[in-house]
Amino acid sequence: MQDINRTTLTPASFILNGIPGLEDMHGWISIPFCSMYVVAMVGNCGLIYLIYYEDTLHRPMYYFLIMLSLSDIFICTTTLPNAFCIFWFNLKVINFNACLAQMFFVYTFTIVESGVLVLMALDHYVAICYPLRYTTIFTNSIIFKAGIVNLFRGMMLVFPILVFIKQLPYCHGNTISHTYCDHMTVAKVSCGNIKINAVYGAMIVILIGSFDIICITVSYTMxxxxxxSLSSADAQQKAFGTCTAHIGAIVFSYAPAFFSFLTHRFGSHTISLSVHVIVSNLYLILPPTMNPIVYGMKTRQIRVCFKTLFRTKG
Structure with missing residues (x-):
């Protein structure tokens, strides 16, 4: 094994092999992922700029949308450029500490994104059910504090994962069959007991996923x-249109993530490793790609401001 400290059995670096079994197709596979990454970056950066530029969008709903876009940018930028280095230049080595940092940012902002979706669901609930109290409930101070608490929640939940990974002995080698440092994929390279890694990882997914999904479900039920009960058909259509965009974002965020989690733990013998790696990448790049498209198409005020901005620039 390369670069091993014989005292601690901690490798100086890992080797990321990309998508196992499809190494010859890395160049072709990179095309759709690169296209999605460009769309994600342009879409989310454009959305942030539009909300910042247009005074009419300086409202709680759009502040939460900025949080969502920032989370998306961090998630895909932490992983996709590293994958492109593997696909295009065969640069597979990643420093051990860089691997831990990548793991920290990926999982922290994945949890943050889930929390932002909950905040957006609560925002829609208050806006529709208590419109007269909306501005007093969602003040700038409350929004800022909610964002900080959400970020703190993600950091505190992910930090133990780094501790568990760092304490494992890596005497089986330092080669990882993945495009980025996935928690359980790295843990399985170890020759130590990884039961606590599996239990804690599952606990985070189940508790955070269940809590956030229950909050979102209750909000949208109400x-x-x-x-x-609204008497105006126009008001019903407007409310449904606003909620449809958010529900679409929720589907794009949770469906691939839960599929990846379940296949990693229960479908390893029935689903090939290459499929798992591809899905793991999709659940990180699909939401950042689709969120700005969904919100841009379904949110009327964003469409209007987007057209106005281009007319002004023209």
Missing amino acids: ILQAVV
């Missing part, structure tokens, strides 16, 4: 009840 929203639908309020929308149905």
Whole structure:
């Protein structure tokens, strides 16, 4: 094994092999991922600029959208450039500490994104069910504090993972069959007991996923009840249109993530490793790609401001 400290059995670096079994197709596989990454970066940066530029978008809903876009940018930028180095230049070596840093940012901002979706669901609930109290509930101070608490939640939950990974002995080698430092993929390279890694990882996914999804489900159940009771058809259509964009973002965020989690732990013998790696990359790049498209198409005020901005620039 290369670069091993014989005292601690901690490698100086890992070797990321990319997508196992499809090494000859890395160049072709990189095309759709690169296209999605460009769309994600342009879309999210454009959305942040638009909200900052347009005074009419300086509202709580759009501040949460900025948080979502920032999370998306951090998630895909932490992993995709590293994958492109593997696909295009065969640069597979990643420093051990850089691997831990990548793991920290990926999982922290994945949890942050889930929390932002909950905050956006609560924002829609208050806006539709308690419109007269909306501005007093979602003040700038409350929004800032909610963002900080959400970020702190992600950091505190992910930090133990780094401790567990750092304490493992790596006497089986330092080669990882992945495009980035996935928690359980790295742990499985170890020759130590990884039960605590598996249990803690599953606990985070189940507790955070269940809590956030329950909050979102309850919010939208109450929203639908309020929308149905609206007498105006135009008001119902506007409320449904606003909620549809958010529900679409939720589907794009949670579906690939849960599929990756379940296949990693229960489908390792039935689903090939290459499929798992591809899905693991998709759940990191798909939400950042689709979120600005979904919100741009479904949110009328963003469409109007986007057209106005281009007319002004023209």
